[in-house]
Amino acid sequence: MFTGIIETQGKVLKTKAIDSGIEFQMEAVWENPDLKIGDSVSINGACMTVTRLENKGNHFDFYTSFKSLELTNLSLLKEGEFVNLERAMSQGQRYGGHMVQGHVDGVGKVVSRKTIEVNSVEEFWIEAPAELSKYLVKKGSITVDGISLTIVDVNENLFQLILIPETIRKTNADRWHQGTVVNLEVDILAKYIENFLELRFSK
Structure with a gap:
């Protein structure tokens, strides 16, 4: 984990x-x-x-x-x-991101990258596989190339990210550009809820 x-x-x-x-x-x-x-x-x-x-x-x-x-x-x-x-997590460490399994659900593609000069953050729009779009939720969590991030906005299977300079500096996001292929893992809690509902309403 x-x-x-x-x-x-x-x-x-x-x-x-x-x-x-x-x-x-x-x-x-x-x-x-x-x-x-x-x-x-x-x-x-x-x-x-x-x-x-x-x-x-x-x-x-x-x-x-x-x-x-x-x-x-x-x-x-x-x-x-x-x-x-x-x-992997060790016992007693601070839990700063969200629950990540390391089980990649699919790959996405960076559609655009733009610097927002006002506060020096970077805006990314990433295209996810269509089958993952149901897990994309505003203010929800997603893992992109192993980075725990918050989804800012969603447009069908496109989602928006805002990355602060510290995240850009510490990760390979500084090398993301239009067309970069990234690993995606959606929130495991959403999949648990989906499975529970499917089992409940299939009876």
Whole structure:
């Protein structure tokens, strides 16, 4: 389980295609490195497992299967690119974002980006897959490339985000532009409610 509060960015050092997917070698600087082999790490919002460690966890590997590659933007990653990283929640930590599973529901595409000079924030409009539009709610939560964000406005399957300079600085959102493919995870609470209602009214 994650919170959607990005800890650091990681750099893709190497990718290696294997029979069942892709192996990635990553470089990252953690404030308090404590990664262990087998730990879960959110990579652009996708929960992956650490398979190898070096340099106190500042170099680590993970593997992603073809199924995960189909559902996420990880298949688009190239050497030298940066991703958002968050370690799994630890007991007693502050819960600053929202409940994030690291199970990507699909990919979206950045439609536009605009700087609002008055308060130096960035406005993004992102297109979600049509099947996710029912989960897009004004002032609701959504995870974009692993970042816990609040939806400002909705227009069918388009949703608006306003990102403050601190979010831009700490995440890979500073590299988002028109056409960028991003990972989306909708609010798990909305899916629980949907499932409950479907079961209730199907009887």
